[in-house]
Amino acid sequence: MSIPEYHGRVLEADLSTGEIKVVPLQAEDVLLYLGGRGLGTKLPYDRMDPKAGTLGPDNVIVIATSPLIGSQAPTAARGHIYYY
Numbered sequence: 001m002s003i004p005e006y007h008g009r010v011l012e013a014d015l016s017t018g019e020i021k022v023v024p025l026q027a028e029d030v031l032l033y034l035g036g037r038g039l040g041t042k043l044p045y046d047r048m049d050p051k052a053g054t055l056g057p058d059n060v061i062v063i064a065t066s067p068l069i070g071s072q073a074p075t076a077a078r079g080h081i082y083y084y
Helices: 027-032 035-047
Strands: 009-013 020-024 061-065 079-083
Touching: 027 035, 035 061
Parallel strands: none
Antiparallel strands: 009 020, 061 079
């Protein structure tokens, strides 16, 4: 399944090392966790250690946009920022 609205990828940046990598976005995640809010909850759940400190280097920040961004839909320009 192609995922043109998300371009099929997630950008991961490690602020401790400066490493940046592009990771493929799983098609089933897009179907099960619709939108920036859904994926913004799923992605850190998969990537973060539950014992990570609030301000520790193992914490995760997610910046996600609505799947309708750029369309004429009302409130489509909303963004979501999650800090765990």
